[in-house]
Amino acid sequence: MLKESDNPPILSPNARTLCDLSGRWWVAHTRARNEKAFAWDLLHRGIGYFLPLVERLSVSGGKKRRALMPLFPSYVFFCGDDAARYLAMTTNRICQTLDVNNQNGLISELSAIEKALSGKAELDLYHFAVAGQRCRIIGGPFQGLEGTVVHRKQLARLVLEVAILGQGASLEIDADLLEPIK
Numbered sequence: 093m094l095k096e097s098d099n100p101p102i103l104s105p106n107a108r109t110l111c112d113l114s115g116r117w118w119v120a121h122t123r124a125r126n127e128k129a130f131a132w133d134l135l136h137r138g139i140g141y142f143l144p145l146v147e148r149l150s151v152s153g154g155k156k157r158r159a160l161m162p163l164f165p166s167y168v169f170f171c172g173d174d175a176a177r178y179l180a181m182t183t184n185r186i187c188q189t190l191d192v193n194n195q196n197g198l199i200s201e202l203s204a205i206e207k208a209l210s211g212k213a214e215l216d217l218y219h220f221a222v223a224g225q226r227c228r229i230i231g232g233p234f235q236g237l238e239g240t241v242v243h244r245k246q247l248a249r250l251v252l253e254v255a256i257l258g259q260g261a262s263l264e265i266d267a268d269l270l271e272p273i274k
């Protein structure tokens with residue numbers, strides 16, 4: 093288990109936000125449990141990337157342990173030119189790269205995930221199963237985020253989609269802070 097300082101940064105250190113990175117985006121489908129090592133390889137090669145990490149609690153040997161784990165297991169998002177893609181492929185840590193046809197759509201989806209992580213939201217992996225109401229958050233630290241709502245108890249669960257993966261991240265929020273998107 094890695095110490096927190098041994099984890100790679102969530103975003104390339106040469107960028108403040110995801111939008112600061114330039115080039116074409118790809119989705120790397122990594123070998124099992126190679127996401128962090130792949131992110132370190134990209135960092136050392138100067139390739140921009142985004143690896144959303146969330147804190148998870150596990151119990152092993154009767155002890156509670158906290159670790160930063162990838163929000164999307166086996167996936168890392170990276171950008172650059174064709175030479176950067178080739179360098180990423182030479183790491184021998186990925187099975188394939190997924191070509192992103194809708195670049196702006198992916199950047200928008202990943203920016204929502206980045207904003208939620210920077211606001212310290214507790215995100216959970218969410219596999220798409222049903223189509224629900226699209227909404228926008230109208231107040232608070234996550235104002236402007238858009239996603240699909242799935243109701244649970246008194247709180248609403250907003251799902252931030254990453255369509256290319258068929259997955260997303262969900263966060264609980266007060267339903268009064270949501271407005272439907274027409």
